[in-house]
Amino acid sequence: MNHSSNSPTVYIPRDTTALSLGADKVASQLHSQQPDINIVRNGSRGLFWLEPMIEVTTPLGRVAYGPVQPEDVASLLANDFLQGDSSHPLYLGLTEEIPYLAQQQRVTFARVGITNPVSLADYRAYGGLVGLQKALTLTPQTIVDEVKTSGLRGRGGAAFPTGIKWQTVLNAPSNKKYIVCNADEGDSGTFADRMLMEGDPYCLIEGMIIAGLAVGADQGYIYLREEYPVAHQILNEAIATAESENILGDNVLGSGKAFNLQVRLGAGAYICGEETSLLESLEGKRGMVRAKPPLPAIVGLFGQPTIVNNVISLASVPDIMANGAEQYQEFGTGRSRGTLPFQLAGNIKQGGLVELAFGATLKTLLEDFGGGTRSGKPMRTVQIGGPLGAYLPEHLWDTPLDYEAFLAIGAGVGHGGIVAFDNSVNLSQQARFSMEFCTIESCGKCTPCRIGSTRGVEVIDRITNNEQREENLELLEELCDTMVHGSLCAMGGMTPIPVTSALKHFPEDFSPAEGANSSSQQQGAEHA
Numbered sequence: 001m002n003h004s005s006n007s008p009t010v011y012i013p014r015d016t017t018a019l020s021l022g023a024d025k026v027a028s029q030l031h032s033q034q035p036d037i038n039i040v041r042n043g044s045r046g047l048f049w050l051e052p053m054i055e056v057t058t059p060l061g062r063v064a065y066g067p068v069q070p071e072d073v074a075s076l077l078a079n080d081f082l083q084g085d086s087s088h089p090l091y092l093g094l095t096e097e098i099p100y101l102a103q104q105q106r107v108t109f110a111r112v113g114i115t116n117p118v119s120l121a122d123y124r125a126y127g128g129l130v131g132l133q134k135a136l137t138l139t140p141q142t143i144v145d146e147v148k149t150s151g152l153r154g155r156g157g158a159a160f161p162t163g164i165k166w167q168t169v170l171n172a173p174s175n176k177k178y179i180v181c182n183a184d185e186g187d188s189g190t191f192a193d194r195m196l197m198e199g200d201p202y203c204l205i206e207g208m209i210i211a212g213l214a215v216g217a218d219q220g221y222i223y224l225r226e227e228y229p230v231a232h233q234i235l236n237e238a239i240a241t242a243e244s245e246n247i248l249g250d251n252v253l254g255s256g257k258a259f260n261l262q263v264r265l266g267a268g269a270y271i272c273g274e275e276t277s278l279l280e281s282l283e284g285k286r287g288m289v290r291a292k293p294p295l296p297a298i299v300g301l302f303g304q305p306t307i308v309n310n311v312i313s314l315a316s317v318p319d320i321m322a323n324g325a326e327q328y329q330e331f332g333t334g335r336s337r338g339t340l341p342f343q344l345a346g347n348i349k350q351g352g353l354v355e356l357a358f359g360a361t362l363k364t365l366l367e368d369f370g371g372g373t374r375s376g377k378p379m380r381t382v383q384i385g386g387p388l389g390a391y392l393p394e395h396l397w398d399t400p401l402d403y404e405a406f407l408a409i410g411a412g413v414g415h416g417g418i419v420a421f422d423n424s425v426n427l428s429q430q431a432r433f434s435m436e437f438c439t440i441e442s443c444g445k446c447t448p449c450r451i452g453s454t455r456g457v458e459v460i461d462r463i464t465n466n467e468q469r470e471e472n473l474e475l476l477e478e479l480c481d482t483m484v485h486g487s488l489c490a491m492g493g494m495t496p497i498p499v500t501s502a503l504k505h506f507p508e509d510f511s512p513a514e515g516a517n518s519s520s521q522q523q524g525a526e527h528a
Helices: 016-020 023-033 070-078 120-125 130-135 140-150 162-171 192-199 201-215 229-244 275-282 311-323 325-329 362-369 403-408 427-441 447-464 469-486 490-494 496-505 518-527
Strands: 009-011 038-040 054-058 061-065 091-094 178-183 219-224 260-265 306-310 339-346 352-357 379-384 390-392 417-422
Touching (some): 016 229, 023 038, 140 311, 178 201, 178 275, 192 201, 192 229, 192 311, 201 219, 201 306, 219 229, 275 306, 306 311, 427 490, 427 496, 447 496
Parallel strands (some): 009 038, 178 306, 339 417
Antiparallel strands (some): 379 390, 379 417
């Protein structure tokens, strides 16, 4: 694309969502009709129902139009959209004033959608590398203390305090340590990791370098799911540039300290999102969980002390270092500090990413941001925290979104993925789906997970077929209890959560004779 300082600049996202909706064709059409325009391929702002959402720079700020299809380009040019004209039907106004964006508290995603993801100049211009430059002046213990003070907890789902994990690796005696980024984003309805990697890859790279400085590691790996080819390409472009600019390599920003980084692709197994299974896969073995202890922080990748953190956990660190732990602490509630990028998916009118401080409610996200169901029918339940998260009825949607409050209602915040369902959903089939998901994705190492999930599918089938209903309901509860307390990792231990929540909150769906939705059993699987 042409670049001229005197030409109008138009931003067209190049992330997976926008590309799947025709962003490349829009860019090509615009370039063919107006070759002198500067076209910048940015990341998505996360307003997916408006993608491809294109923006044009004006003296008042960036003006958005969307969703734009290739056939809209001619009329946009005719309506003088390059000057921000408001007469076109796809005109959305100043991007920053769109309520879906304006009401967010973007910290980790502050640059996503604004910059060219692979432009290091853009990254620096919007505050990038300030945290790393500061970290290079500090001792490892001071960096770890700053992360502890921030209150940052793992954003991958377990919510373990990040600073404590880093302290364990720092204290572990070894000449070789590793930083591993878990980018195997496998939960249903989640895409925050992908959006961050595709929209602001240097933020993750910077966070991993800081982690390396904190614990004495000079090698990092990003374990990326194979289904993310666009993220793979953008990460590799960013890593190559970072290496050429001495941000990665043997002399990080001229400090004499080394940190190298590579991307490794997973083969699509859900269990490889579990940290020990991920490490096995990274070592070239079959992805099966390891018994703990020892913790990966003590005996991790290739037997060495290893930090395994999620994408968003690591990408939160540059801001903490640049602006101070106290500022990060100001966001959130209780022991849940900072912000979390919530992802709205499923049967939702306005799906996308919403970054807010902990303490907001599901109702706010579903109604104020999501705008209700896409089908227009009443919303019946939401599942939060991936395929092994709880199904929550409406009377719990006012619960503040923080780790402890959700634990108290038998749920988890997880990775912040929220999947909405309207009143056509059948929860007994959703419960069955959870068990069946486990039978497919279990690594098979422990009996409660491998066999328990198989028996779980059979028991739920007998219940919904009204075969010895009471006995099988009791058996299902005992089976779930065994899986929770006997499984080797969270996969088997969490599989009962959607099952028990469905039983508790929607018992009518487990009775064919009484269930309001019993005639639509197949719909449950379709929603999954």
